[in-house]
Amino acid sequence: VSVSTVLQAYLQLEGEGLVETRPQSGHYVRSRERELPLEPLPTRPAPAPRPVTVSALVREVYAAARDPKVVPFGSSQLDPSLVPTARLGRAVSRLVREQPALTVQYDLPPGSPVLRQALARRSVTWGHALSPDDFVLTAGASEAVHLALLAVARPGDTVAIESPAYYGTLQCMEALGLKALEIPSHPRDGVQLDALEAALGRTKIAAVLLVPNFSNPLGSLMPDEAKEKLVGLLARHEVPLIEDDVYGDLHHGAHRPRVVQSFDRKGLVLLCGSFSKTLAAGYRVGWVAPGRYLERVELLKFAQSVATPTVLPLAIAELLRTGGYDRHLRSLRRHLAAQVLQVGSAIKRHFPEGTRVSRPQGGCLLWVELPGKADALQLFARARRERIGLVPGPLFSAQGRYANCLRLSCGFKLDARSEAALARLGQLAAMR
């Protein structure tokens, strides 16, 4: 059909109230919304920095996730069938066969020029224009964030974060002896800039750390205007931003959101990313574009692990070079968007009345807020006995908040067993 026919059809559907248009995102089927639970309200963490102590709990959750029989709503791994494992594997096989010297070489910081070139080319899709020299390759985005924190903060310093925030980042801050200042956040738009501005005026903050594109766990997306405003705010206070963009390529709508760093003119943003959420978590290939902190990050990377593996980044670079990555992303995004909707509507059917669920516009995570005095840690323990995975809410706060919340991952294709697990989880959530 022609473009004009499609546009006509959209207009008609919109007129009938069946689809809606979201700016910079695309057309969405509106009727599904009626099947979805209410969204969570903006969060209201306490406005004081706190030392972080989540690691014992993280350890427990990870021990549970190690069980290969568990229904993987707790794990952020992708379904292998959603990833071009065979193509990547062939690239690896070819590299080890044709370049035996890779086995003994140290790929010293900043890391493989081939992959850094490929990343520089991709940065255009992020609304950006980085050069290969702007990057330092890392062992996934986790190492990137760790290095970025080491570069800009010292033990005892305060780092402002979203609330709720990814427990991996909290654990990293705990290991580095940093305090967390949780900033109120909106489940659609992310961190609340007025609250952040007030905090910057009130507290000495060494850095701000955010996941602006499809945050973990809320799935929120900062609008472009907010990103630009954020950059201005940080520039005025001369405070660096660590921007974790691991989910940016997983937009459910038509457009890839911009990175905050693309608005930055002062080199204050340290942009972190990886291929773990889109392609190959097992390869541990990530990067940081550390702005004005480039030299320091490069040295810290050297001190921390000297080099990255030689073969795996090159295999990924080949996929990027040959265009296979974009094709893969299109299909992956379609699957994840569908899985997120499916799980959301299953929650509406099976969970207690009054349960609220996020509506992420990207990624594969759902944030679930149970009604009343629900206890997510107790639910976690019960679900574990029945081999159903989930991540309890208190992991996402340095203040022990979100006792009535949980995160569910939708990176796996739903089947009869996982559908049944969701129904059972709803029953367990209703128990007192």
Next chain:
Amino acid sequence: VSVSTVLQAYLQLEGEGLVETRPQSGHYVRSRERELPLEPLPTRPAPAPRPVTVSALVREVYAAARDPKVVPFGSSQLDPSLVPTARLGRAVSRLVREQPALTVQYDLPPGSPVLRQALARRSVTWGHALSPDDFVLTAGASEAVHLALLAVARPGDTVAIESPAYYGTLQCMEALGLKALEIPSHPRDGVQLDALEAALGRTKIAAVLLVPNFSNPLGSLMPDEAKEKLVGLLARHEVPLIEDDVYGDLHHGAHRPRVVQSFDRKGLVLLCGSFSKTLAAGYRVGWVAPGRYLERVELLKFAQSVATPTVLPLAIAELLRTGGYDRHLRSLRRHLAAQVLQVGSAIKRHFPEGTRVSRPQGGCLLWVELPGKADALQLFARARRERIGLVPGPLFSAQGRYANCLRLSCGFKLDARSEAALARLGQLAAMR
């Protein structure tokens, strides 16, 4: 021939003064010794802790080593022809083909049980008896040492090290804000225990960090009695030891030296190792057996990089399981021992009179002490222009010592070009 014939032959050669026996090491051809330069004297660093600031220099040396045309006496990479690259490559290819799920999996700390089992079995050859549960897998020994330091020391703390000490460790200490207390060391026996004991009585020391087996750069080997005494000393002071054993498998003599941890009964030793010096630096596979600090190290590893790559440790585990590793080590050791002797005797022929060179009983590194007021940094700059690699001495000290020293790596097979480079290096060293 029979064992008794060989023993007879050895006895006869020893009687004629052609070979000598070194305890726990084997028989050595004695006549070569006459072709070798004098050995360096024990070192005498200043007895006060110092902040570390080597990283700018390390950066420069690494920039030089990136030149693919450089004669690689500066690099600690192995010659690819000395490593079973094809066998490892086939293992990698099989794994990515047969286990596609490895692509998307996180190999969470403590890391692959298969490799940890293989390491536990190998620990018998270290005079030890570790269980798979004693290990945490890391990105090479560098990450292991970084994690070990994070586990036992805080910024501002003092760590006692050999002098000279590996610049990678110094850089790691710099990044972590640690002070270095350099302990006098002997080029054959390593750290001087009486000096260490005096330092422990005088200074608050958070940890001791040593390479007891074939240290970098001296190549020294602590005798077993010294290892046992060291463990007693540290136990009395309740001070942990970070033991870097990356070179232990590269003994030139008959016996693999024991690890210090095998004497420890209090869990005070954090043993670090890797396959980077013996097999596959490009795979970044290492480990730490952190004794009583196991839980803390596991959490730190999680915070620092979440996981290790999935495929590469399994490929190495396969080589260990099928016995190919021991066969490879025997051949590698023979080559390295020969290369070290060759370079040593070339230095005797080409370098200024009075040059002293270490005589390592393992590994592939030579420590060269130039006579008079030689300036290794100047020599480094001159050699760099002529594309000859070396590491200048001041990198190995937090006190800027060893201005007249350099480290040469012998991991590459000597050929006409590298022989000529050594001769030229001798000329450059003689220039004032």
